[in-house]
Amino acid sequence: MNEQRPPRALRMSYLVASIAGVGFFAMSVLLLGVWPGQVLEEQTRVMSPEHPLGLSASERRGREIYSREGCAYCHTQQVRYLHSDMERFGAPTLAWETRFDYPHLWGTRRIGPDLARESGSHPADWHFVHFYAPRSVVADSVMPAYSAMFDGSPDRPKQDARDLVAYLETLGRDRELAGSEGEAHARANCNCDKDEMSQMAFHAPELNANPHKTRRTGSPPALVTGSESRGKDLYARNCASCHGPQGRADGPGAAGLHPPPTNLAEHYYRYDRLSIVLTNGIAGTAMPAWRDFSIADRSALATFVRTLYVPQPEPTLPQNLLDLGARVYKENCAQCHGSTGAGDGTAVSELRIAPSNFRTGRPTLGETLRVLRNGIDGTQMAPWGADTNGRLSEAELSAVAYYVRSLLVVQSSD
Amino acid sequence: MSSQSKSAGSSVNQQLVYAHGLAAVVMLFVSITFGIIASTELLWPDLGGGSPWLSWGRLRYDHTQGILFGWLGNAFLAFLYHAVPVLTGRSVTSARLGQWLFGLWNFVIVVPGWMLVLAGFSQPLEWAEFPLVIDAFVVLALLLMAVQFLPPFFARGIEDLYVSSWYIIGGLIFTLFAYPMGNFVPELVPGARGAAFSGLWIHDAVGLFVTPLALAIIYFVIPAASRRPIYSHFLSMLGFWLLFFLYPLNGTHHYVFSVIPMSAQIGAITASALLGVDVILVVANLLLSLRGSGWFPRDLPLRFVSTATVFYLLVSIQGSVQAQMSVNQAVHFSDWVIGHSHLAMLGFATFAAAGGIGHAWQRIPWARYNHRAMDWSYWLLFAGLAAMFINLTIAGVVEARLWQSNAPWLDSVRAVRPFWIGRTHSSLLIVAGFIAFFMGLTTGPKGAGLAAVEETVGLDAIDEISPRLSASHEVHGAAS
Incomplete structure (x- = not known):
């Protein structure tokens, strides 16, 4: 069997080869693990803002839920240095942004959108409805429902759902909070002026480019009659x-x-x-x-x-009623809704949700009275009816309801 | 010579081959059930009814971990219990250890791993989804596998090893090294830095565990079942060393255009291209060894491994291409990659594993074997894989195109639904194929495997395995 034993030098070569094999593996760990790790650690050190927010206990729990449910297998958390990614999701992910990710949740598959910039993209109530029944707010979504995290309805989230939403609010939060000084600091210390790709991180059209993210200003295009x-x-x-x-x-x-x-x-x-x-x-x-x-x-x-819109009959009102309405409006409503009803009163900057503009839209009389009597849940529009706090009498309610409906400015193009 | 190979044959622990072979198939059915439910949930997302145990993410974790550990792990173990004694002429270390390892692998790792994932205990890391407590037992099991299978090789003398032996030794040792990179390091090293290590394991799970053991099977079964020596042992060894050199250097190609240093990305992309060249070399050697057997040999284990060889070529070339930046930026994150991984795991690895189990099974005199069922299995799996791969690849291209346009995100989800329907249907063919495979192993007359070998290649293929595999036959091999 072994009559043709290879010479001793050849046998030694197997030993050399075995050492080489271990060497290859060690080399891969050094070249693709340890060395990039050192570069990234240094980048984190010099580019991170001084006091990035870590995760709170609730946010950490949320992160564990995100991990165990496999969210990262449909939603990446990594905006690549590519224009197609940047236009859809925002600025590319920097190393320091991931400094608290044990373990990382970058993901390698996108069925749903990337979530690296999710912070500030949706309010909590939207998230709760979305987790409870995804397709009720995102048509044709294939996301599983997480109704087990609720007590039977989306406005009764259990701790798990609240933690998960709290965690989602942290995604991209540190970079948002770092603001323009943070960007300038990172850019100055990046030491990458000549590296076109690294510079892309600071030249994104927006930090968060989520097309669904709401904003208060932004010039809307002129819409015309469509199909x-x-x-x-x-x-x-x-x-x-x-x-x-x-x-x-x-x-x-x-x-x-x-x-x-x-x-x-x-x-x-x-x-x-x-x-x-x-x-x-x-x-x-x-x-x-x-x-x-x-x-x-x-x-x-x-x-x-x-x-x-279902138009309803519009009665003509006596002047004294409109005068009463105008007075009530000026005394009680104009601070928020503005003196002309454009939703631009002096208090607007203090309000989380912008007040209605009565010049560009008009509610029906029934709807106006309902809102005046009940307020609007979740906004600063308070109930004004006699049965709540007695601030306005029935006559005053009616009068101001008629008055705000008279503020609409009809455009010739409409 | 023949006296040595006879003793080698009798030292195969056939009970352990049988046990791991059956466990592999049972675990396979569970694993593909996870996959099929998950793929159906993409069509009807409310299928799980909001139950956490049936939620997509947890099923997806269990699907791939089940395939890696439950199916391929058991299949490789079944093959090792057959091949190691044949290759070395010596028994594995201990039959008792084998029983413990069987219990550990199936009832401490795979089954509890699945349950823990479904109950919400897991790691969000690819090919590492089982929780840390299971990972500890995996490391223990890998150590025990080294104890069980490596001493016979070293006792035999390392200078006289056939290439399958090299792949077995390499696979077992380097998996042990690579496993902690993906399972432990990202828990200790955060974010982008952890991802760099994660990338190593994502690729090494396939490159240092699945590929070497699948190639060990292919290199073993081809000469043993075709009665022809391997074309060139020199090419075999060159391919082996290039693989172990290049495969670990591929890792970062999973994170191209990320913040990980560009030079690491480019290095990994270059290694990916070179790996394709290496695979061409390996596959050329294997296909040259198969010449004369035809594309669809009558011996079904041989047919499975020869098709696995072709899938290996296809999936590796695809891998080299999709690692390139221009392709990667479009298809990364899309169903294209899911198609690629099915071509790798269901095409290359599963066909090799099925061939390995079948080959060992035929040589258990008391085991049943059903040639017709195996034939059905081959064609059903072939058709199912082809349908799945084509559907997912087209879906990936559709997604890539829509993502590069300014279409709303959901348009990409809506547009691929027909292909997802096709994918889920293709799994029916695959299930049927595996049912046939199971019948191939459990129905038919006892000892029919031997009869089938005798009929297709002649009886001398059974007991003259060992000398044909010996590296000292290099000269004859290259000359023939």
Whole structure:
């Protein structure tokens, strides 16, 4: 069997080869693990803001839930240095942003969108409804429902759901908080002026480019009359789950939202108002922006939404009633809603959710009175009725309801 | 010579081959059930009814861990219990150790691992989803595997090893080294730094565990079942060393365009391209060894491994291509990669494992064997894999295109639904294929495996295995 034993030198070569094998492996660990690790550690040291926020106990628990449910297997947490990623999600992920990630949750598959910049993209009530019944706020989503984290309805989240949402709010938070000084600090210490790719981290169009993230300002495009059938289709897919099939705010997603979705059958809106809402969302509410929809699609949606409004008879009012309404409005409403009803009163900057603009949209009389009597859950619009705190009499309520409805400025193009 | 090989044959612990072979198939059914439910949940997301135990993420963890440990792990163990005594002429270290290892692998690692993941105890790390407590037992099991299988090789004398032996030794030792990189280091090293180590294991799980053992099977079964020596032992060894040199250097290609230093990314991408060249070398040697056997040999274990060889070529070339930046930036994160991993694990590794189990099974005189069922199994798996791969690859291209456009995100989810439906349906063919495989091992007359070998390649293929595999036959091998 062994009559042709190889010479001793050859036998030694196997020993050499075995050492080489271990060497290859050690080399891979050094070249692809240890050395990049040192570079990244140094980057973290010099580029991180001095006091990044760690995770609170609740946020840490949320992170564990995110881990155990395999969220990272559909949602990456890593914006790549690629324009396609940056336009969709925002600034590329820097090493220091991941300094508290034990273990990392970068992920290698995107079924849902990247979440590295999720912080500030959606309010908590939206998240709760989304976890409870994902398809009630995101049509055609394939995300599993996490209803076991709730006590039977989306507005009764258990601790798990609250922790998970708290964790999502931390994704990208440190970079947001670092602000422009933080960016300047990171950029100055990056020592990468000549490295085009590294520079991309500081040249993203936006830090958080989530097209659904709401914002208070931002110039909306002019919308025109669009295809009603296309609008109907888009509405059924994307809006009906909250606003209801007829716009009556009775969709399955409506139940857990605070404030509740607008009843579109009870509101007349100008095109420019709808453009602002569709382009910017309504900051502080679950109404997301739809900037990823083309202008033609937003026009189509606006056109369809306007057909949902059910006009009601408009009585002509005696002048003394309107005068009373104007006085009540000036005394009680103008601080927030503005003296002309444009939603630009002096107190606006203090409000989480912007007050209604009565010049670009008009609620029905019934809706106006309901809001005056009940307030709007989840906003600073308080109840004004006699049965709540007696601030306004029935006559004053009616008068001011008629008055605000007179503030609409009809545009010739509408 | 023949007296030595006879004694080698009789030292195979057939009970352990049988036990691991059956366990592999049972675990396989559980693992693919996880996968099928998960893929169906992408079509009907409310299928699980909000139950945490049926939620997509946990099923997805269990699917891949089950395939890696439950199916491939058991299949490799079954093969090792057959191959190590044949290759070395010596028994494995201990039959008692074998029983403990069987229990440890199945009832301390795989089954509790699955349950813990479903109950919410896991790690969010690819190919490392079982929780840390299970990882500790995996390391123990890998150590015991080294104790069980490596001493016969060293006792035999290392200068006289056939290439399968090298792959077995390399696979067992380097898995032991690589495993902590993906399972422990990212728990200790945060974020981007941890991801760099994670990338090493993501690739090493396939490159240092699955690939070497699958290649050990292929290199073993081809000469043993075809009665022809391997074309060139020199190419075999060159391929082996290049593989162990290049495979670990691939890791970072899972994080291209990330913040991980570009030179590490480029190094990994270069290694990925070179790996493709190495695989061409290995596969050329294997296909040259198969010449004369035809594309679809009648001996089914041989047919399984020869097809595995072709899948190995395809999946490796695909890997080299998709690691390149221009391709990677488009298809990374998409279903394209899911198609790639199924081609690797279900195409290359599973076909090799099925061939390895089948080959060892045929040589257990008291085991049942059903040639027709095996034939059905081969074609059903072939068709199922092809359908799945094509569906996922197209889905990946569709996703990539939509992600590069300014279409809303959900459009990419809506657009691939038809392909996901196709993928889920393709799994029916795969289930049918595995049922046939199970029948191939459990129905039919006892000893039919031997009869099938006798009929297809002749009886001398059974007891003249060892000398044909010996490295000292290099000269004859290269000459023939």
